[in-house]
Amino acid sequence: MGEAHGTERNTGGRPLPSYYGDRAGPAGRGAGQQPGEASGAPPALRVRGLRKRFGEQEAVAGIDLELPAGHFAGLVGPNGAGKTTTLSMVTGLLRPDEGLVEIVGRDVWSDPVGVKSRIGVLPEGLRLFERLSGRELLTFTGRLRGLPVRDVDLRATQLLDVLDLSAAQHKLVVDYSTGMRKKIGLAAALLHNPEVLFLDEPFEGVDPVSAQVIRGVLERYTATGGTVVFSSHVMELVESLCDWVAVMAAGRIVAHGPLAEVRGEAGTLQDAFLSLVGADRRSAGDLDWLGGGPK
Numbered sequence: 216m217g218e219a220h221g222t223e224r225n226t227g228g229r230p231l232p233s234y235y236g237d238r239a240g241p242a243g244r245g246a247g248q249q250p251g252e253a254s255g256a257p258p259a260l261r262v263r264g265l266r267k268r269f270g271e272q273e274a275v276a277g278i279d280l281e282l283p284a285g286h287f288a289g290l291v292g293p294n295g296a297g298k299t300t301t302l303s304m305v306t307g308l309l310r311p312d313e314g315l316v317e318i319v320g321r322d323v324w325s326d327p328v329g330v331k332s333r334i335g336v337l338p339e340g341l342r343l344f345e346r347l348s349g350r351e352l353l354t355f356t357g358r359l360r361g362l363p364v365r366d367v368d369l370r371a372t373q374l375l376d377v378l379d380l381s382a383a384q385h386k387l388v389v390d391y392s393t394g395m396r397k398k399i400g401l402a403a404a405l406l407h408n409p410e411v412l413f414l415d416e417p418f419e420g421v422d423p424v425s426a427q428v429i430r431g432v433l434e435r436y437t438a439t440g441g442t443v444v445f446s447s448h449v450m451e452l453v454e455s456l457c458d459w460v461a462v463m464a465a466g467r468i469v470a471h472g473p474l475a476e477v478r479g480e481a482g483t484l485q486d487a488f489l490s491l492v493g494a495d496r497r498s499a500g501d502l503d504w505l506g507g508g509p510k
């Protein structure tokens with residue numbers, strides 16, 4: 216394995232952002248350019264006609280998406296809308312019935328190795344190697360990614376520090392709390408400095424302090440040219456973090472684009488979302504037996 220300290224392509228990543236120390240800044244971005252919108256650069260994500268059926272259930276019903284690089288993108292939708300199924304297909308974890316997925320110009324299904332070296336994934340459920348310590352998990356992940364030991368050690372130390380996991384680095388992952396698991400999973404997803412990061416519900420079950428830490432790391436990552444795509448139900452969070460949003464309902468993309476466009480005339484993303492998915496017309500129904508008072 217070659218000496219790769221300070222380089223990036225052989226590890227499949229982009230130049231490291233400044234919080235990694237003395238590394239180069241944003242990838243391919245000139246003065247005045249929007250993040251990742253370098254001329255001629257392929258989109259971070261391109262999806263055409265993506266479809267997945269589970270028996271009678273059409274989980275993803277033929278979706279098209281195009282996300283320019285360098286954006287902080289939120290994928291939102293009600294329970295069962297198809298977000299996890301979409302993210303699983305986009306990241307090469309679940310084979311689509313139909314459709315095309317390209318990440319930074321590479322086809323996920325015909326070039327899986329090329330794509331997987333350029334993406335980081337925090338999947339739903341987050342199965343981790345429970346009997347490793349947090350640091351061992353990062354070392355193992357980094358070596359699997361082909362990073363030199365020295366880089367793995369340095370990056371693991373920095374990520375553990377930034378994510379406030381240094382004190383727990385020698386604890387087994389099985390003994391980590393939900394928030395700690397999300398953070399170590401995020402560290403593992405970031406270790407090889409991917410170009411695009413896909414996160415399924417990264418803030419679910421995470422306390423406000425850890426959420427703030429995760430948020431800070433992701434903001435730094437996008438500020439230096441990285442692209443984040445994450446799913447969430449929390450509209451305030453999406454509205455405060457994202458500059459680009461896709462709204463899914465019943466397996467379809469019902470709106471996508473810059474946050475301001477998707478929000479439109481609605482006061483908040485929450486209002487726009489409820490209207491887009493038809494939830495503003497739903498009420499609590501006939502639950503007149505529910506509540507306190509005389510029985």
Ligand SMILES: Nc1ncnc2c1ncn2[C@@H]1O[C@H](COP(=O)(O)OP(=O)(O)OP(=O)(O)O)[C@@H](O)[C@H]1O
Nearest residue numbers: 269272273274292293294295296297298299300301
């Ligand atoms: N492996 C599976 N087998 C059968 N049906 C599935 C499977 N995975 C997902 N589905 C169905 O596909 C639909 C979309 O599910 P998916 O998990 O993608 O939605 P989601 O938007 O991520 O939901 P949530 O916000 O509740 O996590 C649901 O109706 C779900 O029941």
